[in-house]
Amino acid sequence: MLMQTKxxxxxxxxxxxxxxTQIKILTKLELCNLYGxxxxxxxxxxxxxxxxxGLFAAxxxxxxxxxxxxGGLTYGLIYLGLEEVVPAxxxxxxxxxxxxxxxxxxxxxxxxxxxxxxxxxxxxxxxGVVVSRLxxxxxxxxxxxxxxxxxxxxxxxxxxxxxxxxxxxxLLGIWxxxxxxMTAALFIGTLITGISSRMRHKSLIAAILSVxxxxxxxxxxxxxxxxxxxIEPEMLKKLxxxxxxxxxxxxxxxxxxxANITQGNIWGCAxxxxxxxxxxxxxxxxxxxxxxxxxxxxxxxAAKHNYxxxxxxxxxxxxxxxxxxxxxxFSSSIYVxxxxxxxxxxxxxxxxxxxxGIEKLKGLWLLPFDIExxxxxxxxxxxxxxxxxxxxxxxxxxxxxxxKSLPLSVKNILDAKILMNLLLLLPFYLLSELFLLLALxxxxxxxxxxLLIPAAIILFSxxxxxxxxxxxxxxxxxxxxxxxxxxxxxxxxxMGGFILAILCAVAAAAVPxxxxxYLKAGICAVLLAAAAVLYKKNNRFDILGKx
Amino acid sequence: MLKIEHLTKxxxxxxxxxxxxSLHIKPGDIYAFIGHNGAGxxxxxxxxxxxxxxxxxxxxxxxxxxxxxxxxxKRQFAYIPDNPDIYEYLTGIQYLNFTxxxxxxxxxxxxxxxxxxxxxxxxTASLGDLISTYSHGMKQKLALLSALVHQPKLLILDEPFxxxxxxxxxxxxEIMHSICAEGGAIFFSTHVLDVAEKLCNxxxxxxxxxxxxxxxxxxxxxxxxxxxxxxxxxVEHADAD
Numbered sequence: 001m002l003m004q005t006k007x008x009x010x011x012x013x014x015x016x017x018x019x020x021t022q023i024k025i026l027t028k029l030e031l032c033n034l035y036g037x038x039x040x041x042x043x044x045x046x047x048x049x050x051x052x053x054g055l056f057a058a059x060x061x062x063x064x065x066x067x068x069x070x071g072g073l074t075y076g077l078i079y080l081g082l083e084e085v086v087p088a089x090x091x092x093x094x095x096x097x098x099x100x101x102x103x104x105x106x107x108x109x110x111x112x113x114x115x116x117x118x119x120x121x122x123x124x125x126x127x128g129v130v131v132s133r134l135x136x137x138x139x140x141x142x143x144x145x146x147x148x149x150x151x152x153x154x155x156x157x158x159x160x161x162x163x164x165x166x167x168x169x170x171l172l173g174i175w176x177x178x179x180x181x182m183t184a185a186l187f188i189g190t191l192i193t194g195i196s197s198r199m200r201h202k203s204l205i206a207a208i209l210s211v212x213x214x215x216x217x218x219x220x221x222x223x224x225x226x227x228x229x230x231i232e233p234e235m236l237k238k239l240x241x242x243x244x245x246x247x248x249x250x251x252x253x254x255x256x257x258x259a260n261i262t263q264g265n266i267w268g269c270a271x272x273x274x275x276x277x278x279x280x281x282x283x284x285x286x287x288x289x290x291x292x293x294x295x296x297x298x299x300x301x302a303a304k305h306n307y308x309x310x311x312x313x314x315x316x317x318x319x320x321x322x323x324x325x326x327x328x329x330f331s332s333s334i335y336v337x338x339x340x341x342x343x344x345x346x347x348x349x350x351x352x353x354x355x356x357g358i359e360k361l362k363g364l365w366l367l368p369f370d371i372e373x374x375x376x377x378x379x380x381x382x383x384x385x386x387x388x389x390x391x392x393x394x395x396x397x398x399x400x401x402x403x404k405s406l407p408l409s410v411k412n413i414l415d416a417k418i419l420m421n422l423l424l425l426l427p428f429y430l431l432s433e434l435f436l437l438l439a440l441x442x443x444x445x446x447x448x449x450x451l452l453i454p455a456a457i458i459l460f461s462x463x464x465x466x467x468x469x470x471x472x473x474x475x476x477x478x479x480x481x482x483x484x485x486x487x488x489x490x491x492x493x494x495m496g497g498f499i500l501a502i503l504c505a506v507a508a509a510a511v512p513x514x515x516x517x518y519l520k521a522g523i524c525a526v527l528l529a530a531a532a533v534l535y536k537k538n539n540r541f542d543i544l545g546k547x
Numbered sequence: 548m549l550k551i552e553h554l555t556k557x558x559x560x561x562x563x564x565x566x567x568x569s570l571h572i573k574p575g576d577i578y579a580f581i582g583h584n585g586a587g588x589x590x591x592x593x594x595x596x597x598x599x600x601x602x603x604x605x606x607x608x609x610x611x612x613x614x615x616x617x618x619x620x621k622r623q624f625a626y627i628p629d630n631p632d633i634y635e636y637l638t639g640i641q642y643l644n645f646t647x648x649x650x651x652x653x654x655x656x657x658x659x660x661x662x663x664x665x666x667x668x669x670x671t672a673s674l675g676d677l678i679s680t681y682s683h684g685m686k687q688k689l690a691l692l693s694a695l696v697h698q699p700k701l702l703i704l705d706e707p708f709x710x711x712x713x714x715x716x717x718x719x720x721e722i723m724h725s726i727c728a729e730g731g732a733i734f735f736s737t738h739v740l741d742v743a744e745k746l747c748n749x750x751x752x753x754x755x756x757x758x759x760x761x762x763x764x765x766x767x768x769x770x771x772x773x774x775x776x777x778x779x780x781x782v783e784h785a786d787a788d
Contacts, residue, residue: 044561045558046559047559307673307674307676309658309662312654312657312658312661313644316648317651320648327637331636398632405597406646407650544598544600
């Protein structure tokens with residue numbers, strides 16, 4: 001009996017060792033091509049290397065912007081005498097970023113199809129697969145946390161010269177920050193993937209659930225800020241406790257960890273880190289248990305084998321290509337979720353404006369300029385938060401040979417992609433404009449700008465998105481997340497319209513009212529002309545030689 | 548039908564590619580293109596299909612230059628790669644309809660052809676399913692159907708028999724013969740030398756990007772020999788040179 005128990009214990013130890021070895025091997029595999037690093041290392045193609053460097057430059061730009069933003073924010077808080085709030089504030093920002101990005105992509109990474117059959121055939125444990133993928137997500141999130149926290153901490157240290165305890169607790173606390181927001185994102189991501197895996201139109205259902213979740217979170221956060229709306233700015237300056245109160249409502253663990261870091265409480269900090277890790281580990285174990293079931297639901301063939309030839313309809317080249325673009329779009333939940341949230345938010349914002357009235361908006365933000373002038377830019381920016389065109393070529397992936405071998409001109413291929421993006425946005429645009437029309441009751445001239453400015457920015461963004469993707473295409477990918485979330489074209493092309501709308505809005509706010517008419521006309525004319533120039537240039541692009 | 552003259556294509560940072568390759572595929576030809584892995588077969592086929600640019604040379608399809616008039620050239624042929632990655636988000640019938648739309652095939656004609664070849668390849672029942680549910684062989688059959696739906700004069704095929712069941716392989720050979728009997732031509736790569744020897748009237752052997760032998764099958768494979776022995780002999784002779 002004793003012998004059997006010993007053998008059982010030894011076998012268990014061996015299994016555990018095997019699992020750790022598996023996790024190590026699988027994690028190495030997950031991390032080796034993070035951000036396309038392995039392709040960069042081993043590719044002999046100079047073009048591929050240039051693309052990687054382009055992506056790296058884009059990320060560096062984002063990181064630099066983040067450094068300035070966080071550094072400035074920290075300095076501002078210290079200047080207002082809210083230095084106690086700084087760690088909790090930074091932890092909240094990084095946690096919200098991790099949660100917002102993670103919610104839309106964690107499910108796609110953990111339950112991704114690529115390599116699923118090969119992994120299933122190998123003697124590896126589900127837990128090992130899930131843990132290795134979670135470590136990969138953790139590494140990405142830790143990098144994001146460091147990008148947010150390090151500049152803030154640097155400004156904090158420079159100004160306040162904290163004791164040694166601060167450094168120890170900060171070191172101890174930073175690595176544990178991603179765990180809780182990742183767990184929350186993992187829970188929602190798994191829930192959405194789990195529910196959609198039971199449905200026929202899995203990707204569409206997953207996209208709808210994701211969009212609804214984001215809208216729910218946005219609604220919740222707006223309710224939260226309205227609860228704190230009565231606090232005067234003067235009170236905020238004096239009472240850092242009020243800010244802590246807000247942070248506590250948004251994300252309580254940030255306040256606990258932040259307080260432990262500022263007080264140099266090593267044991268408190270260790271307890272926070274251990275608890276975060278424990279919650280994350282428990283969530284990881286839960287996902288491991290349902291991993292196989294969800295994957296089987298997602299990837300099981302729903303083939304009916306009952307098709308009977310009926311009559312077929314012939315269509316035009318453009319309509320056929322455009323229809324294919326729509327089918328491609330709705331086949332990917334991450335593609336839909338990433339690009340549809342902007343238009344949905346624009347509609348929701350316009351509807352809210354109709355019900356609450358413009359006066360309430362004016363009262364909410366006491367701005368030194370006419371907010372009505374900025375609404376068309378705001379709407380356009382929200383619409384163009386991420387265009388579909390900026391990743392539409394990359395998402396052709398391994399099937400790109402089809403359009404290249406068919407008798408299609410570059411114009412045929414690109415027109416379909418632009419048309420699909422415009423048709424997708426059209427109902428949202430019309431609905432938003434209708435709400436704005438009813439809410440603002442504009443005169444003829446105001447109505448013209450209300451219609452024309454968003455239309456011009458949207459049109460330019462769609463064409464610009466194609467241009468960027470033509471110069472930064474990535475056809476070799478394992479997971480759509482790499483294209484939709486991490487590619488250079490998604491960053492440079494997808495957000496181009498959004499940044500442009502912000503710049504136009506800033507210009508409109510800065511220009512004296514007597515000149516805004518000329519400015520708006522100028523913006524529309526320049527954007528339409530730029531869209532026409534880019535469109536012509538795109539159609540002459542050497543797809544055969546360069547992609 | 549397909550004229551390749553002095554084709555040269557090299558990949559940056561790689562020794563692979565094709566050097567000064569010339570071939571002439573005439574109407575009625577079933578032309579086999581053989582060579583070891585990485586010899587340059589797929590590169591040549593891709594250049595001929597107009598999906599890859601090349602450094603030097605000229606490719607003509609029915610007298611039209613693939614670089615100057617790619618759309619007119621692509622109307623003449625169908626290309627199927629060795630691993631047909633077809634749009635997984637479409638159903639089989641949607642993909643066939645899409646291809647037929649691009650080639651402007653009339654509704655009645657596409658119905659007839661899809662029915663004819665779909666039944667022959669025993670794939671009709673699966674045409675309503677998403678391509679993501681298809682096996683490799685079914686994808687290969689669907690790719691063949693999409694090629695045949697617009698009745699091309701020239702078929703450019705990269706390893707067309709890989710993944711096909713024996714019945715479908717026999718059917719494909721019959722279809723190849725019937726296309727050639729009607730004045731069309733087939734240019735395909737294969738590693739199955741027996742099939743090439745029995746099926747084709749012409750053969751080209753490529754080694755390290757250079758054409759080492761080409762011409763009529765009867766001229767290259769002399770009596771009492773096999774294409775396999777000739778292939779080994781030619782390749783080894785090229786090595787010795």
